[in-house]
Amino acid sequence: MTYVDGFVVAVQTANRETYRKFAEAAAVVFKENGALNxxxxxGDDVPEGKxxxxxxxxxxxxxxxxxxxWVTWPSRQVRDEGMKAVMADPRVQPDTSPMPFDGKRMIYGGFEVIVDA
Structure with a gap:
């Protein structure tokens, strides 16, 4: 069964293109290390809550x-191995590729897919 890593971050609206370029470059690294997509x-319609x-x-x-x-992986095992490699890859290290968002406010987690209709 596939496995999904989900992420939510806040990005300065003026930095949309910078974030897009960062995300495209990171996607290459994820896919090289086993991610399916x-x-x-x-955000276009993301209301404030009470x-x-x-x-x-x-x-x-x-x-x-x-x-x-989100990043989709073939399995949790592939994700665990792939994520270690991604985190060690210099192309996504803050020193060489500064993140265009505050990583301290990022929400993330891994999820086992239970319905894929």
């Missing part, structure tokens, strides 16, 4: 946009 979605919401979760500022992303 990488999807990056720029109790919970994507904007609240990432502490989105007025000049930021919520980005929702």
């Amino acid at each position: 990488v999807v990056e979605c720029w 109790l919970t919401s994507f904007p609240m979760a990432v502490k989105r500022a007025d000049d930021e946009t919520v980005v929702f992303s």
Whole structure:
């Protein structure tokens, strides 16, 4: 069964193109290390909540946009091995490729797919 890593971040709206280029470059690294696909979605209709919401979760500022992303892997085992390689790859290290978002406010997690209709 496939496995999915999900991510939610806040990106400065003015840095959309910078983020897109960063995401495209990172997608290459993920796919080289076993990912089936990488999807990056720029928030277009992401309302503020009263109790919970994507904007609240990432502490989105007025000049930021919520980005929702996921990476699909063939299995948890492939993901565990692939993610280690991705995290060690110099092409996605903050020193060589600065992240265009605040990683401290990123929400992420791994998910076992239970329905894929």
